[in-house]
Amino acid sequence: MILFTSGGLLALLALSIPVGVVLFLLAFGLDAFFSPFPLMRGLGQIVWSSSNSATLIAIPFFVLLGQILVRSGVAQKTYSALEAWFSWLPGGLIHANIATATLFSATSGSSVATAATVASVATPQADRLGYDPKLFSGAIAAGGTLGIMIPPSINLIVYGFLTETSIPQLFLAGLIPGLLLAVLFMIVTAVICALKPSLGGPGVSATWQRRITGLADLIPLLGLFGTIVGTIYAGWATPTEAAAVGVAMAFAIAATQKAITRQMLIESLKGTVKTTAMIMLVVIGAYVLNFVLTAAGVSRALQDFLQGLGWSPLAMLLVIVLIYIVLGFFIETLSLMVATIPIVVPIVVGLGYDPLWFGILMILLVEMALITPPVGLNLYVVQGVRKSGPFTDVMIGAIPYAITMLVMAGLLILFPAIALYLPTHL
C-alpha cells in the first residue's frame, strides 16, 4: 500500500501528467484497490466543500495584488532606493537584489512572482555595470524564494488549510526565519565577495542625500506590508480581509504611477484566474488524496511502520528532511508541499513536533527546491528574464544560497524558537 502510493506518485509525475491530475489518479487507484469504502461516491461533495472556502479565497486576492503591483512600475523605484543603501557592501548591487527581494516578499505571496519582479529590474543593471552574472542572478533566484517565507504567503495558506493550522500564527512564525535568512544571504554574499572580489562587481556608494530622498520610494511597499501584516497580527482582519485591503492599496499605488488601463486590468484578472486555478486543482487533488489515505488506512499503516523502526524522533525528522531535499531537486514547490502534506504532517505531529514549526521548516525546504536543479522554478524564472548566457550561470550562482538554506534548516531544528517565538509571545 505504501509502495503503491509512493511508487505511483513518482511514476505518474515522471510521465509528466499534471500534478493535480496525478493526485486524483492516485486517490482513485487507492480507492479501487485498498479501500473498504466506495470513496469515489463522495468525490463531488469533497470537491465542492474543499473549494467552497473563504480561507482559500485569500490566494486569488494575493495573486491579484501581485499582478497589479508588477504592472505598476513600483519595482524600479524600490530597487534604486535600496541600491543606495546597500551596494557599498562587498558584492555591491547583489545586496540590493536581496534587499529588494526581501521587501517584495513582504507584499507578495509567491516566490516565483517575487523572483520575476526583482529579475526584471535588476538584470539590466548587471550588464551595464559588468557584474559577474553567476552570483548576481543566483542571488535573485534565492532572494525570490523568501516570497513564501515572509508573510503573506500562499504556500502557508495552503499548509494551514490542509493541516488545520492557524494561518495568522503561521504568518507570524515565518517572519523571523524569513528576515534571518535574508540577513544570512547578505552575510554569505559579503564574505564570498570579500574573499574573491571578481565574483561581485563594483561597490557603489551613494550620498546620504540620495539615500534619504530614496526612502520615500519605499513607502508604498512598506505601507502595503505594514497594512497586510499589521492588521492580521492586531486581529483586526483575517488573512482574506487583509488581502482584499492589499488589493485596494495595490490599485492605489498603480493609480499614482498612472499604470491602470483597461488592458492592464484584463491581463491582471486573467493572470490571477490562471494561477489560482492551477493552484486549486493541486489543492483539491491533495484534499481528495488525504481523504482516501485516511479512509483506506494508509496514513495509519505508514505511522505504524515508522514506529516499528524504533528510531528517535530526531532521526526520523532528519530522514524526512533528507527526503525533501532529494525530492526537491525534481519536484516544484507547491506540488512538493501539497503531495506530501497528507502523508508527512500526521507522522511529524505524531513524533511530537509542533505543526506550526514544521510548516516553517517545510517552507524552508521547498524554498530550497526552488533553486536546486534540474527542476528549480526560480532558476528558470531568472534565466527567462536574463534571456542571454548559459542556464548553468544561474544554477551555480544559487549554490551558496542553497547551502545557506541548509544551515538555516539546521538552526531551525536546533532552535525552534526562531519560528515559535513570535506566535507564542504575541
Added chain:
Amino acid sequence: EELSVVGSWSGLPLHKQFEKPFWDEKMPAASDGGITANLTTHDQMGINGGDVFRMLGQGVFDVGMTVADYAVSDAPALEGLDVPLIATDADSALAMVEAARPLIDDIFMDVFNAKVLGVAPYPPQVVFCNAEIAALEDLKGKKIRASGRMTGKLLEALGAEAVSISFGEVTGALQKGVVDCAVTGAGSGYSAGWWEVSTHLMPIPLGGWDPVVTAMNLDRWNSLSAADQALIQEAVEAELKAPAWEMAQNALETDIACLTGNGDCPGEKRGMTLVEASEADFDTARELLVSEVLPDWASRSGGDWGQRWNDTVGEVTGVQIPLN
C-alpha cells in the same frame, strides 16, 4: 460483518471515551466478534461535518456519527431537535431528544436514506466572555462566536451579533477583542485554554446540547439479519448512548468547577467569574424563542413540522410554538 464507521470529532471526549471503545471493543464483544468496525472520524478524513450524512446516504461508508446541527442544510427540521436554552440539564435534554426521536427517525429515513441507531449528547454549549456580563441581556450588542443556525437566530433576537470563526482562531479573537464572547462545550473551552483569554463564564446551554446522531446507511441496515439488527440496536442503546448521557451532567459540573476554581476539579483550577443565569433570563429567552425564533423555524421547515414539534418536544418541555 465489518462496518466502516465515521465518528465525530476525534479530539473530543465523546469520541475518545465512548465511540472509540464502543466500535473497537464493545460491539465486537457483544456480537462475539461477529460485528467489527473500521473506525475513523470525519475530521481525520478531512471531510466537512455537513457532508457526513450526505455521504452516508450515498453509501460512502456504513455508519456515520456527527452533530445533527451540521446537517440542517438538507433538513431544516432537524434544528428543532436542539433548541437552545429550553433544556437546562442533561435529564431534560435527554427528554427533549427522546421526544424528538420519531421526527429524527423520519428525517433520516427520507433525507439521508439512513436508519438512526441512537442520539448522544456533546456537553452543553456554554458562554465564555471576555467582557463583564451579569445576565443574558448583557449579551446585547456583543459580538459572539457561535455555531448553528438556531443559536445564530436567537443571538440576533437578543440583539447580539453572531460571528462564525473556526475553533482554533477563537483564543486569538477573544484576546484581541474581535469577539466578546464565544460558545462551546465547557470542557473544550477548558482544554483549549479559553479561560486564559476570557473572564466570565455563563454555564447556560446557549448553543444547545449539540446532540450527535449515530446512523447507518439504510441499504446496509436492510442487508443485515434481524438478529444482527437487534444486537446493534441494543448495544448502541446500552453501551454508547446511555453512558454518554450519564456522563454529560457530571462532566459539566466538573468542568465548571475547574474553570471557576470552586468545587471538585481533578485538574488545575482556574479563576473565571461564574455568572448564574436567573429565572428572568430564561423567561426572556423563552419569550424570544416562542415569539420569533421557533415560528421562524417552523416556517423554514415547512410541512407540519411545527405541529409535530408542538405535539412531541413541545409537550415535554412545555413550550408551544404559536402556529397559524
Added chain:
Amino acid sequence: MKALLSFLQRANERLAVAAGLLLLVSVTVTLFDIVTRPFGLSLGGTDELSGYAMAIATSWGVSYALTSLAHVRIDLVRTRCSSRLQALFDMVAILSLAGVATIIAYRGWPVLSKTIETNATANTTLETPLWIPQSLWFAGWVWFALSALVLAVCVVVFVASGKSEEVQDVAGMRGEV
C-alpha cells in the same frame, strides 16, 4: 479542428475574465464589510459568499489554465525525449486529465441533485439556497470536462497523423513564469 481549438481558447479567455471579475466583486464585498464593521452595519455572510465565489471561480478557471498550458507538470523525463516521444507524453497527460475532469463532473452531479431534491439552504443565518452557487460551480466542471475531451480528441488525431508540433501547441508545456 483549428477553428474549434481557437474558439475554445477564446471562450476560455472570456470566461477567465468573468471569473476574475467575480473575484473582484468578492474583494469589493470584503472591503465593504471591513469599512462598515466599526459602524455595526456589517452584512454578515461575507465569508459565505466569498466561499461560493472561490468555488465558482475555481471551477470555471481550470479550463482557462488548461488551454493556456498552466497546469503544472514535471518535465524531468519528457525534456530528454525526441519531439515525437514528447507528443506521446502530452497525449497521455491530456487523456488522463480529460478522464479525471470527466469523473469530477460526473461525481459533481449528485451534489447538485441532492441539493435540489432537499431544497438545501446554507447552514447559516443567510440561508442561501445552495442550488444557486452549486449549479454555477457544477457547470464550470462540466465545461472543464468538455474542454479537456475536445483537446484530447484533437491531440489523439494530431498524434495519429504525426503532427508533433500541433500537439506541442495545444497540449505541450510552456516555459512557465
